Every structure is written in C-alpha cells, then in structure tokens.
Amino acid sequence: MDKIRESLLKKSIATKIERRGKIISLFCLALIVGIVFLIFYFVASRGLATFFQNHINLWQFLSGTQWNPGTNGTNGQPAVGALPMILGSFLITILSALIATPFAIGTAVFMTEISPRRGAKILRPVTELLVGIPSVVYGFIGLQVVVPFVRHTFGGSGYGILSGTFVLFVMILPTVTSMSADALNAVPRYYREASLALGATRWQTIYKVVLRAAIPGMLTAIVFGMARAFGEALAVQMVIGNATLLPQNLVSPASTLTSILTMGIGNTVMGSLQNNALWSLAMILLLMSLVFNLVIRYIGRKGKLNHER
Amino acid sequence: MKKSRVIQLLGLILIGVLIGLGYTHRVRTDAGESITAVGSTALQPLVEAAGEQYSSTRTGIFINVQGGGSGTGLSQIQSDAVAIGNSDIFAEEQPGIDARKLKDHQVAVVGIAPIVNQSVGVTNLTQQQLIQIFTGKVKNWREVGGKNIPVTLINRAQGSGTRKTFETYALKGQKSADSQEQDSSGLARSIVASTPGAISYVAFSYFDKSVQVVNVDGVQPTEANVRTNRWQIWSYEHLYTSNHPNQLTKKFINYILSTAVQKKLVKQLGYISVHDMQVQRSAAGKISSVK
Amino acid sequence: MNAKRVDKIATGILYGVAGLVVIILVALLGFILVEGVPHISWHFLTSPALAFEAGGGIGIQLFNSFYLLFLALLISLPISLGAGIYLNEYAPQNTLTGLIRTTIEILSSLPSVVVGLFGYLFFVVQFKLGFSILSGAFALTVFNLPILTRSIEEALANISDDQREAGYALGLSRWETVTKIVVPAALPSIITGVVLSAGRIFGEAAALIYTAGQSAPALDFSDWNPFDISSPLSPLRPAETLAVHIWKINSEGIMPDAKAVSAGASAVLIIAVLLFNFLARWLGKRLYKHLTAE
Numbered sequence: 001m002d003k004i005r006e007s008l009l010k011k012s013i014a015t016k017i018e019r020r021g022k023i024i025s026l027f028c029l030a031l032i033v034g035i036v037f038l039i040f041y042f043v044a045s046r047g048l049a050t051f052f053q054n055h056i057n058l059w060q061f062l063s064g065t066q067w068n069p070g071t072n073g074t075n076g077q078p079a080v081g082a083l084p085m086i087l088g089s090f091l092i093t094i095l096s097a098l099i100a101t102p103f104a105i106g107t108a109v110f111m112t113e114i115s116p117r118r119g120a121k122i123l124r125p126v127t128e129l130l131v132g133i134p135s136v137v138y139g140f141i142g143l144q145v146v147v148p149f150v151r152h153t154f155g156g157s158g159y160g161i162l163s164g165t166f167v168l169f170v171m172i173l174p175t176v177t178s179m180s181a182d183a184l185n186a187v188p189r190y191y192r193e194a195s196l197a198l199g200a201t202r203w204q205t206i207y208k209v210v211l212r213a214a215i216p217g218m219l220t221a222i223v224f225g226m227a228r229a230f231g232e233a234l235a236v237q238m239v240i241g242n243a244t245l246l247p248q249n250l251v252s253p254a255s256t257l258t259s260i261l262t263m264g265i266g267n268t269v270m271g272s273l274q275n276n277a278l279w280s281l282a283m284i285l286l287l288m289s290l291v292f293n294l295v296i297r298y299i300g301r302k303g304k305l306n307h308e309r
Numbered sequence: 310m311k312k313s314r315v316i317q318l319l320g321l322i323l324i325g326v327l328i329g330l331g332y333t334h335r336v337r338t339d340a341g342e343s344i345t346a347v348g349s350t351a352l353q354p355l356v357e358a359a360g361e362q363y364s365s366t367r368t369g370i371f372i373n374v375q376g377g378g379s380g381t382g383l384s385q386i387q388s389d390a391v392a393i394g395n396s397d398i399f400a401e402e403q404p405g406i407d408a409r410k411l412k413d414h415q416v417a418v419v420g421i422a423p424i425v426n427q428s429v430g431v432t433n434l435t436q437q438q439l440i441q442i443f444t445g446k447v448k449n450w451r452e453v454g455g456k457n458i459p460v461t462l463i464n465r466a467q468g469s470g471t472r473k474t475f476e477t478y479a480l481k482g483q484k485s486a487d488s489q490e491q492d493s494s495g496l497a498r499s500i501v502a503s504t505p506g507a508i509s510y511v512a513f514s515y516f517d518k519s520v521q522v523v524n525v526d527g528v529q530p531t532e533a534n535v536r537t538n539r540w541q542i543w544s545y546e547h548l549y550t551s552n553h554p555n556q557l558t559k560k561f562i563n564y565i566l567s568t569a570v571q572k573k574l575v576k577q578l579g580y581i582s583v584h585d586m587q588v589q590r591s592a593a594g595k596i597s598s599v600k
Numbered sequence: 601m602n603a604k605r606v607d608k609i610a611t612g613i614l615y616g617v618a619g620l621v622v623i624i625l626v627a628l629l630g631f632i633l634v635e636g637v638p639h640i641s642w643h644f645l646t647s648p649a650l651a652f653e654a655g656g657g658i659g660i661q662l663f664n665s666f667y668l669l670f671l672a673l674l675i676s677l678p679i680s681l682g683a684g685i686y687l688n689e690y691a692p693q694n695t696l697t698g699l700i701r702t703t704i705e706i707l708s709s710l711p712s713v714v715v716g717l718f719g720y721l722f723f724v725v726q727f728k729l730g731f732s733i734l735s736g737a738f739a740l741t742v743f744n745l746p747i748l749t750r751s752i753e754e755a756l757a758n759i760s761d762d763q764r765e766a767g768y769a770l771g772l773s774r775w776e777t778v779t780k781i782v783v784p785a786a787l788p789s790i791i792t793g794v795v796l797s798a799g800r801i802f803g804e805a806a807a808l809i810y811t812a813g814q815s816a817p818a819l820d821f822s823d824w825n826p827f828d829i830s831s832p833l834s835p836l837r838p839a840e841t842l843a844v845h846i847w848k849i850n851s852e853g854i855m856p857d858a859k860a861v862s863a864g865a866s867a868v869l870i871i872a873v874l875l876f877n878f879l880a881r882w883l884g885k886r887l888y889k890h891l892t893a894e
Contacts (some may be wrong), residue, residue: 014773021775022690028682029691029700032745036703039710039718039742046721068467070404071484106617114614123618125877126625132799132873133632134843135806137866140850141631148503157461157504159489170624177621201607224709231711233806234847238496241489242466253489258713262806263492265717266350266378267468269387272405274468275380282714289709297702328826345730350814350852357815373838375731376814376848390725493851495858514854579854 040286047283050276056080061280067244067260069274080277084244086284088254091161091247092236093229096168100176101222103169105211108180108218113206119181127174135171139238142167147239156251159241164256167235172225179224183217184210219299227292231285233258257281343371344558348382348395349470350493351512352546355417355578356395359565362574372561379403379470386411386549392558394549397470399592408592412552415545416565417580420513421474422530422542424498424520428505431455433524439479442508445486450506462488463497463509474544475510477594479525510542514579532581538588538596545590546580629870636867639860645868648818649845654857658865660816663832664839665872668733668812669801671835672740677794680745681783684752689778708746712806715743720810734835736812740801747800751793755786788888795880799873805843813838814848842869 011019050056056078064081071079111119146166151158187210195205211218241253242263261281268275346356353376360372377385379396383406386394397419400408423439425431429450434442441447442460451457464485465472469492476485491497494511501507502519513530516522522530525542534540548565550558564570571582589599643657650656683704691697719739729735759782767777783790816839819832826833840848846865849858 014776018773018775021779022686025682025686025690028679029686031679032683032707032749033700033703035742035745036707038722039707039714042718042721043714068484068487070468103617103621106614107621110614110618114611114618123622125881126622126629128796128799129629129870129874129877130625131796132803132870132876133628134803134846134866134869136843136847136850137632137803137869140846140862140866141628143499143503145631151504157489157507159500159504170628173621174625201603203607203610204603207610227709231709231713233711233713237492242491243487243489245487255490258711261717262713263466263490264468265381265810266376266492267380267466267470268378269380269384269403269405271384274404282717285711285714289711290706292709293702293706296705297698347731353815353852354854357817361818371817373731373817374815375838376852377810390728495849495851495853499850 043279043282043286046276046279048280050080050273050280054078054273054276056277062086065246069277078273078277080273080280082257082281082284084246085255085257085260085281088161088240088247089230089256089258089288091254092164092168092240092256093226095161095165095250096172096229097176097222097226099165099169100173100225104173104176104221104225105180105218107177108184109206109211111177111181112184113202113210124178124181127178130174131178135232135235138167138171139235142235142239150251154251156249157241157253158251159239159253160249160251161240161247161254162250163239164236164254165250167239168229168232171232171235172229175228176221176225179221180214180218183214183221186217187213216299216302220296223292223296223299227289230288230292231258233262237262257285261285343373344392344555344561345373345375346382346393346395346548347375347377347385347391348393349379349397349546350376351397351419351470352395352417352548355546355575355580356393356548356565358574358578359570360561362570363561363564370557380468383411383549386551389551392550392554393562396547396549397544398473399545399547400549401592402473410552411549412554414548414550414562414566415583416548416562417546417571417575418535418543418583418586419546419580420530420532420535420540420543421471421479421510422513422516422540423479423508423510423523423525424501424516425523426501426503426505426507427519427521429455429458429508429521431523432521433527435526436479436481439525440481440483443480443485444483445488458506461504461507462486463500463504463507464488464490465497465510466490466492470544471510471512475542478542479510512579513581532585535581536585536587538590543581545583632863632866632870636863636865636870639864640867644864649816649861650855654855656855656857656861658842658845658861658868660819661840661842661845661865662868663819664733664812664816665802665841665843667832668736668740668808668839668841669798671733671737672744672801673794673798675737676741676744676748679741680748680752681790683745683749684756685778685783687749688753688756689774689782704746704749707742708750710743712743712804715739716807716810718742719807724811730836731811731813731815731838732836733812733839736808736839736841737835739807739811740804743804743807744797744801747797748793751797752786752790755789755793756782758789759785788884791887792880792884795876795883799876802872802876803843803869805841805847808841808844809847812841812844814840814844816840816845 051058061080061082063083065083066079066081068079111123146163147158150163191209191213192205195209236256237259240259242255242259243253244255247254261278264278353374357374360374364370364372379398382394382396383400383403385391387406400406400411431450431453434453438453447453449459494515497509498511498515498520501509528534528539530540535543548562571584575582587599588596590596646659647657648660716739719735723729723735723738724731763781763785764777767781821832824831824833842865846862849862
C-alpha cells in the first residue's frame with residue numbers, strides 16, 4: 001500500500017526532466033543578462049575613473065571642445081572635451097538616417113506591396129547579403145569612390161561628415177529596408193482588402209492604410225539603423241578625417257566617438273588619464289545604445305496600443 | 310531508442326579517448342618555451358618574421374607576436390602579462406609607465422620623413438617652413454614656393470610613436486595644429502596620394518611612387534643620412550622586457566640583434582640596422598657618437 | 601480620375617526608388633567582385649600571407665575565419681537556444697521579462713568596438729587567455745548571442761499553439777513538448793537564422809582586433825592535435841581572420857601588392873557570405889520539406 005502511495009506521490013521522471021530543462025534554459029538566459037551587466041560594469045569602472053580618479057568635471061567633459069588628453073587646455077585642466085566627437089557622432093547618425101529612410105521605406109513598400117515576387121527573389125537576398133559585408137570593405141570603397149566624389153562635387157578635402165554620411169547610408173540601408181519590409185508584412189491582409197473594397201487605389205491603400213498601420217514597426221527599423229550607424233567604427237574612421245574639431249560644415253574633417261576610440265586605445269597605457277578618457281567615450285557609446293533601445297521599446301509599446309484600439 | 314543511446318555513448322567515449330590521446334601525445338614544451346611579444350604595429354612585422362625564422366630551426370619554441378600599439382605593449386610588459394613589449398618610443402616618454410622597472414633593447418632604427426601629394430610642387434622644405442605648415446601658420450603651398458593649393462594636414466593618431474618622433478625632431482617639440490588624424494602609415498600614405506595639397510609623414514619603408522618625399526633643409530631622407538644623424542627625424546624600435554627576462558626571451562633578443570638578422574631581415578623589411586648607426590641617442594634626445 | 605493618376609505617379613516613383621536602391625547595392629557588390637575576383641586563384645586561397653613580398657595568399661586567414669566561426673557558433677548556439685526557449689515557452693509576461701528582453705536588445709545594438717574592448721579586458725587580460733582563437737570566439741559569442749536568441753525566439757513563436765496543445769494532450773511535459781515537437785518544427789527557420797548570423801560573424805573585424813589578434817603564425821597542417829600550439833585546431837593560438845587581415849593590410853601593409861591582396865580577400869569574403877545565404881535557403885527549404893512530408 002505504502003509503496004504504491006509512494007510511487008504515486010513521487011515526482012515522475014517527466015517532472016524531473018521538466019524541472020531540469022527549465023533550469024537549464026533559465027540559466028542560459030541569466031548568462032546573457034549577466035554578460036550585459038558585466039560589460040556595463042567593466043566599461044563604467046574604467047570610464048568613471050576619468051571623473052573620480054582624475055577629477056575631470058563631467059560638464060567640462062561633455063561641453064569642452066579641446067581633445068588632447070596628454071596636455072593641459074587653456075584653463076589649466078587636462079584637455080578632454082568630447083563635444084566635437086559627440087556632435088560628430090550625432091550629426092552623422094541623424095543625417096544618414098534621414099537619407100536612408102525614404103529609400104528604405106520606398107524599397108520596402110515596393111518589396112511587399114507592388115512586386116512581392118521580385119522583392120522576394122531579388123531584393124531580399126541582395127539586402128541580406130549586404131548585411132554580411134565587413135565594414136572594412138565599406139570604408140575601403142568609401143575611400144576610393146565616395147571621398148573623391150565629395151571632393152569634386154562639394155569641395156574641401158573630401159573627408160568629413162558628408163562622406164561619412166554617404167558610407168553609413170549604404171551600410172544601414174539593408175538593415176532598415178529589411179526591417180521595414182517585415183513591419184509592412186505584419187500588417188494584416190484584411191486591412192488592404194477592406195481598403196481596396198472601398199474603392200481606394202493601390203497608392204491610397206498603401207499611403208492611408210498600410211503605412212499608417214506599420215508606422216511603429218518602421219520607426220523601430222529606423223532607430224535600429226541609427227543605433228548601428230552610431231556604433232560603426234572602422235568604415236567611418238577611414239572617411240571622416242578624424243580631426244577633433246567642431247564640425248564647421250559638412251565637408252570639413254570631423255570625428256566620431258568610435259573613430260577616436262579605436263584610433264587611440266592602442267597608444268595609451270591602461271590606468272592613465274589618456275586611457276580612462278577613451279573609456280569614458282566608450283561609456284557614452286554604451287549609454288547612447290541604451291537610449292536608442294529605450295526609444296525602440298517606447299515606440300513598440302505605443303504601436304501595440306494603437307493596434308488594440 | 311536504445312540503439313541511438315548506445316551510439317551516443319560510443320561517440321562520447323570516442324571523443325573522450327581522442328582528447329586524452331591528444332593531450333598525452335602533445336608536443337612537450339617546457340614552461341617558458343613560448344613567449345609573447347605585444348605592442349607597436351610598426352615593429353610587429355620585424356619581430357614576427359624574426360620569430361618565425363627563430364622557431365623554424367628550433368622545434369617546440371613558439372614566438373607569439375601581436376600588434377595593439379606601443380601603449381598596449383608598454384602597459385602589458387609593465388603588468389608582466391607578456392615577455393616582451395614592443396614600442397616605438399622610449400618608455401620614459403610614455404605617460405603612466407615606470408621606466409625603471411623595464412629593460413630597454415633597441416633592435417632597429419626607423420627614419421621618418423614628410424610626404425606630400427604629387428600636385429603640391431614642393432620637394433624641399435626648411436625646418437622652419439615645416440613647423441609653420443604643421444602648426445597651421447602656412448595655409449597654402451604658394452607661401453612655401455609651391456602651387457596655389459590649400460594645405461591639408463594629415464596627422465597621426467594622438468599618442469602614436471611616429472607622431473611623437475615627428476613632433477620632437479621635425480617640429481622641434483612644437484605641437485601640431487588640430488587636424489585630420491589617421492592611425493596607420495598605410496592609410497596616411499594612400500590619403501596623401503589621393504588628396505590634393507595633402508602632407509603627412511611616414512617611415513621610410515612606406516615610400517613609394519604614389520607620393521612625393523620631401524627633403525628637409527636640403528637633406529635627403531636616406532639611410533646613410535640617418536646613420537650620421539644628418540637626417541634627424543628617426544627613432545629607435547624598442548623591445549622592452551622586465552629587468553630579469555627569462556632565458557628564452559634573452560636568447561630571442563640576442564637572435565634579433567645578431568648580424569644574421571640585422572644584415573638581412575632588418576634591411577628587407579625597410580628598417581635601419583642598429584649596428585650601422587654612427588651615433589646614438591638617449592631617451593632625453595642627447596646625441597653622442599658610437600665608437 | 602485624379603486618384604488614379606496619383607496612383608500611377610506613386611507607383612512610378614516607388615519603382616524608381618527600388619530600382620535606384622538595387623542599382624546602388626548591385627554596383628557595390630559588382631565593384632568588390634570586379635576588383636577582387638581577378639586576384640583569386642588556388643594559390644591565393646591556400647598559401648600563407650607574406651609580410652613584405654608580393655605573391656602572398658590568405659590560406660591561414662581563411663582557415664582561421666572558418667574555425668573561429670565554428671567555435672563561436674559552438675558556444676553561442678546552445679546558450680541562445682536555451683535562452684530562446686525560456687523566453688518563448690516559460691517566461692511569464694511581466695515587467696521582469698520585459699526588462700530582460702531590453703537587456704538582450706541592448707547587447708545587440710552594442711558597438712562592436714566596445715564588445716572588442718570588453719573582450720580584451722575580460723578574456724585576454726583578466727582570464728589570461730591571451731590573444732587567441734578562444735578569446736575571439738568568446739567575443740564573437742557576446743556579439744552573436746542577442747541576434748541568435750532573437751531569431752530563435754521568433755522561430756519558436758511562429759509555431760502554432762495547436763502543436764503544443766497536441767503535445768500536452770499526449771501527456772508530454774512542457775519540456776518534452778518543446779524539445780520533441782516545437783524545436784524540430786522550428787528547425788528550418790532556426791537554421792536559416794544561424795546561417796545568416798554566421799555571415800555577420802564572418803565579416804566582423806572590430807571585435808576581433810584586440811581579442812583574436814592580428815597575426816597569423818604559420819600552421820602545421822599535418823598536426824591535428826588540438827593541444828599543440830602550431831596545430832590548426834589549437835584554440836590557444838593567435839588567429840588573424842580574413843576581415844582583420846583586410847583591415848591590417850590596408851592600414852599597415854608594406855607588401856607591394858597590398859591593394860590586390862585586399863581586393864581579392866574582400867571578394868572571397870563576399871563570396872563566402874553569398875554561399876552562406878544560399879546554404880541557409882537551401883537547407884531551410886530541404887529541412888522543411890523533409891519534416892513536413894514525414
């Protein structure tokens with residue numbers, strides 16, 4: 001009697017496996033989250049040292065325009081003004097997103113609404129292929145094609161925000177296009193059918209119904225593209241000129257956070273002010289990708305609400 | 310179901326046995342038979358090539374050479390993470406490094422010279438003119454006898470050894486104006502080659518037909534002129550070790566300093582042999598002649 | 601009438617935009633291939649690189665790229681599979697789950713430079729792995745985890761709940777349902793996701809410069825014992841990959857044919873990514889047929 005009772009009350013093998021499986025998969029997830037926190041900890045511990053160990057004023061860091069950590073600036077403090085890089089990064093990101101957006105959305109609409117078959121056969125594979133091209137190659141082509149083109153058409157030396165923008169435009173185009181296409185595809189078919197049944201033309205359907213419904217998804221695509229542009233290093237570094245000057249115009253040499261970071265990190269000694277200042281730049285990058293993500297999530301949540309209404 | 314279990318088990322055993330066999334049959338290398346050298350990208354090709362030659366004749370010895378920049382090299386050797394730190398500059402010149410804890414081995418000399426775009430029309434500059442150009446006082450090549458083209462400065466990255474050497478010996482310690490920066494010689498050269506009015510500086514080994522090399526005060530940037538210090542823009546390539554390097558490290562550095570390497574490899578790679586120098590320079594920049 | 605004309609004009613513009621984008625993208629690909637393909641030969645693909653003479657190849661770099669990719673996938677696939685399963689099958693819909701999703705997305709938009717520097721500090725310096733394939737594989741894992749987790753989660757989410765309910769009805773536990781029914785059904789799209797992410801890893805350079813290193817010492821291809829340092833399989837040797845090689849010869853290369861080597865290597869990279877894409881499609885289709893027919 002007791003034996004039967006025991007075997008009935010005992011956890012079955014399936015339950016044990018279930019428990020084990022759940023723990024394993026939870027562990028995997030925890031590992032990923034742990035890595036994120038580890039990265040934040042490492043970058044912050046170095047990046048904050050600039051302010052706590054070397055006693056640089058945070059405001060000076062963000063608003064100063066002189067970047068030469070080895071020497072003292074006009075005010076007697078070490079010259080660690082990151083404003084030129086911050087401005088350069090923002091300008092280049094926003095401009096490239098501005099140019100890429102109409103192209104990406106146009107192509108995405110073409111792929112999903114006008115010629116789905118050609119879209120799936122030609123456009124999709126090509127865009128997916130481009131995601132895999134290493135950024136070095138983009139930079140290389142930028143150096144050979146974009147920089148001379150900018151120099152001849154717009155003047156200046158050719159190195160600057162404009163060249164960087166063009167290179168980034170091509171780099172983020174595939175990402176934004178394929179994500180926008182996903183957003184358009186996710187719009188339910190009956191939206192289109194209802195609109196067409198009401199006598200709307202195809203363009204009216206696209207413009208008034210499909211695009212509106214897909215706005216949150218497309219915004220996510222754009223913000224995602226911007227995040228990529230913001231963090232891109234090697235390609236931009238080759239064409240932007242890397243001058244830590246406030247950008248005067250779009251064709252004067254400028255710099256971004258990533259370009260100064262990759263150039264300088266090998267030439268500094270760990271623990272020195274020069275090195276810490278570069279880690280502070282990395283920390284700004286990290287915080288910015290955090291902001292981009294919060295924006296994406298905010299848009300996503302708003303989009304969901306709209307749909308439910 | 311059961312069959313697949315058995316196969317799985319067999320597979321696992323096989324992998325285990327293979328790993329065990331691999332471990333027991335590995336090429337035995339005693340501790341310290343593998344050394345790592347990290348640092349300057351300018352020195353990397355030489356150490357790499359010498360390391361390959363060295364280990365090709367001695368089985369079981371492995372020389373691992375990495376780039377990363379002079380700063381990385383010096384900070385790694387200071388924290389004792391590697392056996393050799395490669396550097397383009399004296400440890401005394403690098404902020405954050407305690408040079409007393411390190412031992413300097415100068416293995417080669419690198420000459421550095423200004424290069425300009427072919428369109429500029431200048432082949433010689435006085436040192437004064439060079440300083441004026443790099444500090445931003447001269448803005449057009451017309452002012453120094455060239456064509457009417459604006460000057461585009463291409464500097465090297467802040468903290469790079471080449472830039473430090475150039476600022477110390479070509480610009481007499483003056484800081485160059487804020488301008489475009491590139492972190493590598495190859496990029497600096499290709500940008501000078503393709504940008505009208507551009508000027509930069511590279512090591513002698515990067516000279517080619519795409520750019521115009523500039524004489525300073527009428528002195529040509531040649532190996533012979535570096536040996537006698539008539540051409541003053543040059544620097545040592547250093548291998549830094551701790552004060553008490555292990556046997557293999559010592560042997561390897563002696564190998565690089567041997568005539569075989571200095572006469573052949575150093576020349577092939579475009580460096581100047583330390584054996585050929587008729588002068589020597591201290592960390593503070595004092596020149597004295599070698600007997 | 602007016603609406604129809606607008607429709608025509610808009611359609612025309614869309615054709616134009618899509619056409620322009622195709623032209624840009626195809627021109628880009630064409631440029632790389634036309635510049636590079638003439639330099640590709642069997643010799644180029646198999647011989648080691650030369651530092652200061654012409655005629656060097658990319659053999660070791662090519663091997664390193666594939667080996668590194670293999671190791672990175674070996675580490676990241678199980679982890680992201682587990683995480684994807686938990687997120688899609690177990691995680692309750694609450695703020696904490698939302699927070700975790702955000703964290704993973706942050707990881708995915710992390711600049712690869714930062715990942716590389718983190719890898720350098722953590723794996724190379726802290727764990728004393730040195731500049732090695734293993735450090736590189738870990739850095740790539742960090743880089744790859746979020747992308748892979750998301751694509752696996754999406755693949756699992758696309759499996760209809762009918763299948764799960766069928767599993768429960770048969771008395772299977774949740775874990776058994778997931779591993780025996782849901783994952784196999786989602787396998788085609790999981791594999792597509794893996795191969796596409798492989799393309800991204802293959803071209804990554806910034807994260808590897810400070811982790812897997814920038815030198816490719818000669819390998820002894822007759823020695824396949826992973827514990828020997830000169831063996832191709834050794835995970836503790838430094839390994840310059842193809843993408844890093846392209847970066848290096850463009851920045852510091854002093855070989856006379858640096859341009860040709862870099863163009864050729866770029867073309868090889870593109871072709872490899874192209875092959876990955878075809879493979880992903882083909883495998884996905886085949887597996888789908890195989891699994892649905894039976």
